[in-house]
Amino acid sequence: MTGDVSQPFAAGLSRRLAAFVHRSRWEDVPEPVRAHAMRAIFNGFGTALGGSSDQAVLRLTKSLAPFSAGENATVIGHAQRRDALTAAFLNAAAMNVFDFDDTHAGTIIHPTAPVAPVVLALAETRPTSGAELLHAFTLGVEVACRIGNAVSPGHYDRGWHITSTCGIFGAAVAAAKLLKLGENEILWALGNASAQASGLVETLGFMAKSTGVGNAARGGLISALMAQCGVEGPPQPLEGPRGFLKVCSDHPRPELIEGGLGRDWEILRTMFKPYPCGVVLNPVIDACLAARATPNFSANQIAEVVVRGAPLLKARADRPEVTTGREAQVSAQHAVAVSLLRGHAGAEEFSDAAVNDPLVRGLRAKVRPVEIDANTAVEAAHVSIRFADGSSLVVSEKAATGSLARPMSDSALREKFAALARYGCPTLGVAPLARTLWTLADQKNSGDLMVLARPSSGVVRE
Amino acid sequence: MTGDVSQPFAAGLSRRLAAFVHRSRWEDVPEPVRAHAMRAIFNGFGTALGGSSDQAVLRLTKSLAPFSAGENATVIGHAQRRDALTAAFLNAAAMNVFDFDDTHAGTIIHPTAPVAPVVLALAETRPTSGAELLHAFTLGVEVACRIGNAVSPGHYDRGWHITSTCGIFGAAVAAAKLLKLGENEILWALGNASAQASGLVETLGFMAKSTGVGNAARGGLISALMAQCGVEGPPQPLEGPRGFLKVCSDHPRPELIEGGLGRDWEILRTMFKPYPCGVVLNPVIDACLAARATPNFSANQIAEVVVRGAPLLKARADRPEVTTGREAQVSAQHAVAVSLLRGHAGAEEFSDAAVNDPLVRGLRAKVRPVEIDANTAVEAAHVSIRFADGSSLVVSEKAATGSLARPMSDSALREKFAALARYGCPTLGVAPLARTLWTLADQKNSGDLMVLARPSSGVVRE
Incomplete structure (x- = not known):
């Protein structure tokens, strides 16, 4: 008192x-x-x-x-x-x-x-x-x-x-x-x-x-x-x-x-927020989307993915087993798999359907438990991908989209708005509203x- | 935790x-x-x-x-x-x-x-x-x-x-x-x-x-x-x-x-509760109503009143100065004065009007600060009244009306109901409702x- x-x-x-x-x-x-x-x-x-x-x-x-x-x-x-x-x-x-x-x-x-x-x-x-x-x-x-x-x-x-x-x-x-x-x-x-x-x-x-x-x-x-x-x-x-x-x-x-x-x-x-999930996952998704955008990237050749990040990332979102969209919102394994596969992380990607998509499920199983790097800030993360042919790819995100240091752009906000409207209210024409x-x-x-x-x-x- | x-x-x-x-x-x-x-x-x-x-x-x-x-x-x-x-x-x-x-x-x-x-x-x-x-x-x-x-x-x-x-x-x-x-x-x-x-x-x-x-x-x-x-x-x-x-x-x-x-x-x-005020006042009011019911009792002959009770009584209700009915609900001085004067302690007695009644105000000023008796339980109290002619009256209440040891009687509950209806909703005939x-x-x-x-x-x- x-x-x-x-x-x-x-x-x-x-x-x-x-x-x-x-x-x-x-x-x-x-x-x-x-x-x-x-x-x-x-x-x-x-x-x-x-x-x-x-x-x-x-x-x-x-x-x-x-x-x-x-x-x-x-x-x-x-x-x-x-x-x-x-x-x-x-x-x-x-x-x-x-x-x-x-x-x-x-x-x-x-x-x-x-x-x-x-x-x-x-x-x-x-x-x-x-x-x-x-x-x-x-x-x-x-x-x-x-x-x-x-x-x-x-x-x-x-x-x-x-x-x-x-x-x-x-x-x-x-x-x-x-x-x-x-x-x-x-x-x-x-x-x-x-x-x-x-x-x-x-x-x-x-x-x-x-x-x-x-x-x-x-x-x-x-x-x-x-x-x-x-x-x-x-x-x-x-x-x-x-x-x-x-x-x-x-x-x-x-x-x-x-x-x-x-x-x-x-x-x-x-x-x-750019993605409909726990904020600790923002840098992880950023890194995965960047990886997927590299030339000749092929998700079906992935052998293993390792995510390293802040202690809070592991505490909040190290969740290999998920069965619902709600759980997926706090699963690094799901976020990695779905964004590497689809090149997108919107509401659809955190739905029950996405959780049960066999492709997502298969890749999710290849994502290892989250590794802690005490020197990594919560808005940063590192994603290492090893492919079947032995090659590998490492992407680091220092300041995730949506953080104070790197706010979402106006065009990203507009895209988010339109995507959410399509997801939740597909019959509404939203351009005049926006x-x-x-x-x-x-x-x-x-x-x-x-x-x-x-x-x-x-x-x-x- | x-x-x-x-x-x-x-x-x-x-x-x-x-x-x-x-x-x-x-x-x-x-x-x-x-x-x-x-x-x-x-x-x-x-x-x-x-x-x-x-x-x-x-x-x-x-x-x-x-x-x-x-x-x-x-x-x-x-x-x-x-x-x-x-x-x-x-x-x-x-x-x-x-x-x-x-x-x-x-x-x-x-x-x-x-x-x-x-x-x-x-x-x-x-x-x-x-x-x-x-x-x-x-x-x-x-x-x-x-x-x-x-x-x-x-x-x-x-x-x-x-x-x-x-x-x-x-x-x-x-x-x-x-x-x-x-x-x-x-x-x-x-x-x-x-x-x-x-x-x-x-x-x-x-x-x-x-x-x-x-x-x-x-x-x-x-x-x-x-x-x-x-x-x-x-x-x-x-x-x-x-x-x-x-x-x-x-x-x-x-x-x-x-x-x-x-x-x-x-x-x-x-x-x-028998009275519309803090429960600590119940034994005090009981004692005052008992005093007033004694033969030849005359409130206008009172020179001084002393209330003795549990420490909680003093902590919660030693309040000589009151200006509103709401304050009166936690004033031993008011409760004593109004119940000795009116022989009743209902909603009317704890209204703004009662607080400002000159007779109540006069007697309230004759009620001393509450005295603590550590051996008195919270459902008990002692009221000592000294009259102008030098005579005195002491009433002790051991278990106040409304306590677990002495619950209100059915007839008292019915009277309380009727009095409250008259006070708050005088146009309603309440006998069929009761x-x-x-x-x-x-x-x-x-x-x-x-x-x-x-x-x-x-x-x-x-």
Whole structure:
């Protein structure tokens, strides 16, 4: 326990955070931050399209359908609209279901999933310019990631699913900003969010993970709406003696919430993933795709593959035996085999079908257990391939695509978007949607774009 | 951290708990447990009537109104019906808003608030006998309190609002039982609940407390409905390495969840409060009411009052200065003054109006700071009154009304119910409702009773 009665712990932190959100103006947000915010929403929209037909999302949709009041808000990739709370829940679940959404360096929060669906849903229910939407979204991501910084790394290590637990605060302030709430009400929104902050790492790999992420978005939105209706919260929901920071962290560092606030923007530390699998696999896949692109490469001549990388690579992804797409997302053996065979590593390559493809299975068996090289950084890896004729090929990746050092290019982001849409929502023509999202900052009424995310009503998705 | 990979921690606990809920039959539940379950719902229904017009409940009602799909379920004391999720939320908030609902000895969970509203709402949407409803409710209370036992006392001490965090599991299994889910689905309901378990002590004393309690009921209900739709959870939501017990407790005792399960029923350890204030004040009020009932007692002749009691009494309720009803709930000085003056200690006596009554204020100033007697148990207290003529009166209470040793009588419970209804919902004639609840076990279709909890539609409560 940090602090005691005689030494107040970060007294007034929550109110100052609320005041920052209240007084922030879009003009104060630097251009690179604005541009990154657009990309984050673009990327998240794509992962939502990709996830929109996943079984977890469809089952959650079915369970929530009887409790949606009216049809104001779009569920991305679905013809049927829902109320704003339900749409926020389902879009958050879909954005994050493959863990293919953005990742904040340091906390590993996926911040767009809990925050973007809230501002998108609100924008459909009241006139909201693209700039207003991006501004509220940026503030939400900022608050979620800064609270995450203050409780990391112990919070996630202990078992909190940080995307959900911290995401709800971001969702709450983003909604509060779009609703134009006052400082007190923003503080109450944080308080109502603190009463609902939840999510366990134990649920990862199961559909209940999406229950937590959806709940973060929905809970954040209703927290702000409650505050708007006068539901008062405590003055110190974050820093109080029984507030979020002390309860949900063994060593909270509240100073990380305020240091550089409004100057250093956390959204610039979010990364977009090129491949729908654990980030530790990014450099491995990069190396395999580079190997496959060499002249005269022939996958069926491979005798053995050795992967060397950071200790975390082995800890997280040394998994020779896989039976489902979900497991394949954390299998170096599968990632190597499928990317060497197909020259591609998209959603299809991490599906159940790809796992059971006899060719993939055959090559997967030739990939040795991961070898540790303590000097290799987590964004680097080495892949050595020995062929049947005795020749060999070694490819090293120093900074994987999608890392802070080598972010995905705009064209790669656009390709990812299109591929995800084809995968999850093949009946939707996405070119107009992609164009509109890419120019979001210039849109007069951002809610209008959501019609482009709905396939024709003939498609049944449940 | 308890346990490691080589020593599995309570492996299979969640599944065995689900199996217990699944196979439990009403015939297996002993008659005293059944009778206590009825009293718990009766008492909770009364506190919901009392809380139904509280500002926190009204503001929450307003915020949720646009998101209620249809009118299937009754909000106790309100004319307007809502959907089952919304009604569960609001009834849980109302039951607990004054902390006048039941308390489980040991954990201080208020178990009826998160659980009963869920079974009441479901009973309005499908035929449910009174016995079925009581059975599901009893199982829900059992699960909530046993999980609470396993994380107590550290969980609450650290800052978890245990009524909400553990209540959601009870709500989930109660709903799952009424929905007749299978063992797997009950396990998934626990998993979906684990992803949403939340609530902070920091919110106590503020409306956001009710956000957490309402969310526990709503979250439990939707967790079961999600499980019914196939939303799968992890196999070990409670005992897993990143499951609820290890994440939300520094020293979990999983054995307390299973020991005596199905034989020793936790609901028998729940207490009904006679007065709408902190339980530590119960013996003080008992003593004051006994003093006032002595012949020739005259409150306006009092010169000074001294209260002696357990250390916890002083720690929690030595509060001479109070300005609101909410503060008065934890003020020994107020409790003494108002009960000596009025011979009664109901909701009216802990209202803002009572706090500002000049007579109460005058006598409150004559009540000395609480004195500690380390040998006095928390359910006991001594009140010494010195009169202007030099005479004095000492009353000692050994076991307060409402303690396990001296539970409230049936007639006292009925009086409490009627008084709360008059206080919170004066236009409702409650005699038929009270009669029906008291014979709940014999009702063929328990959902029918909810019509008796709705005042005529002319009353506007928002």
